[in-house]
Amino acid sequence: MLPLSAVFFIYRAVTMAIEKIKKQNVSDTVFDALRQEIINRAFQAGDKLPSMAKLSEQFGVSIATIKVALQRLNALGLIETKTGQGSFVLAFNPYHYLNQMSDFLLSENEINDIAEYRLHFELTIAELAMKKAKKENFRKMELLLNQMEECRQKKDVALHGDLDYQFHLEICKATQNNIFVLVYELAGKIFHKHAVLLNEQFFKMAVKQKAGEDVHLRLFRAIRDKDAKACRKCYIEMLYFSDPETQRG
Numbered sequence: 001m002l003p004l005s006a007v008f009f010i011y012r013a014v015t016m017a018i019e020k021i022k023k024q025n026v027s028d029t030v031f032d033a034l035r036q037e038i039i040n041r042a043f044q045a046g047d048k049l050p051s052m053a054k055l056s057e058q059f060g061v062s063i064a065t066i067k068v069a070l071q072r073l074n075a076l077g078l079i080e081t082k083t084g085q086g087s088f089v090l091a092f093n094p095y096h097y098l099n100q101m102s103d104f105l106l107s108e109n110e111i112n113d114i115a116e117y118r119l120h121f122e123l124t125i126a127e128l129a130m131k132k133a134k135k136e137n138f139r140k141m142e143l144l145l146n147q148m149e150e151c152r153q154k155k156d157v158a159l160h161g162d163l164d165y166q167f168h169l170e171i172c173k174a175t176q177n178n179i180f181v182l183v184y185e186l187a188g189k190i191f192h193k194h195a196v197l198l199n200e201q202f203f204k205m206a207v208k209q210k211a212g213e214d215v216h217l218r219l220f221r222a223i224r225d226k227d228a229k230a231c232r233k234c235y236i237e238m239l240y241f242s243d244p245e246t247q248r249g
Contacts, residue, residue, distance in 0.1 A: 030059050031069040038078050038089055045091040049079065114194045115239040123235055125172050125180055126219075130226040133174035140170050141220050148216060161196035167216060168195070171223065198238065 034055075037043055050058065055066045070087055073079045081087040129137070144167045151160035168191070172184045184191065215237050222230035 026061050027065045027068040027072075030055070030061060030065060031072050033059070034069060034073060035076075035078060038073075043089045045089055047089045048085075049087040049089065051086060111194065111197065114190060118191065118194070119235055119239050121183075122168065122171070123232060125175055125184075126223055126231050126235070127228060128177065128180070129171050129174035129223050130228070130231075132176045133223065134176075137170060137174035138220075138224060141167060141174075144170060145214075145217055145220060149214070152214075157199050158196070161192070161199045164195040164199060164216070165192040171219075174223070 034049070043049065049055070049070075052063050052066045052070070056063045059066070070079065070081060073087075074081055077090060079087045080090050144163050148160055148163045148167065151157075151163060165188070169181070169184055169188075172181050175181075215234050219231060219234035219238070221227075222234055
């Protein structure tokens with residue numbers, strides 16, 4: 001049997017560990033509770049949240065803990081804190097939320113996940129665009145391609161990334177399906193950042209390209225000519241061109 005002093009020491013260590021866990025998780029508890037209240041419409045858009053002092057009393061935690069929870073709600077775009085006035089509930093904006101989330105979706109694994117998602121999602125879009133695209137869609141695509149070529153010659157990577165996103169968005173619009181456009185725009189910042197990252201690699205290869213070799217131009221022609229096989233090759237090249245094994249797929 002353990003001596004009493006050892007039992008007391010173990011009990012004290014476990015108690016301290018539990019208290020530490022509670023302290024670490026208490027801001028999560030407050031954050032989750034307030035977020036759920038907003039989601040459940042207990043607070044409507046424009047409503048002012050109780051003061052930090054009142055929230056501190058309500059949850060039985062420190063004001064510092066309340067402040068951390070409110071900062072997280074601010075970051076999600078659920079509330080807006082105005083100095084000297086308090087915190088107010090905002091109408092939930094999914095674009096703002098995804099914009100915030102996209103900053104955390106750029107590790108190497110997640111970039112690969114985005115590429116995989118884009119391949120399957122955009123191939124579906126391209127196939128529908130082949131059937132439904134109008135002359136105006138193709139006109140806008142050509143205009144964007146010309147602007148992208150100017151950026152390539154000027155080596156303007158940043159603007160080329162912007163135009164790259166707009167080009168793919170125009171393919172999406174060519175489906176004449178607003179839901180596809182909505183989904184693409186909701187993930188816009190994620191796709192845009194992904195396009196910019198790919199463009200950094202693209203420009204290392206661009207100097208070796210001849211007129212007509214640009215993959216975006218070839219993709220445009222594939223959609224216009226309703227060539228699904230060529231279209232798939234273009235997407236694989238765009239999204240995985242740094243991986244020769246994938247390109248051969």
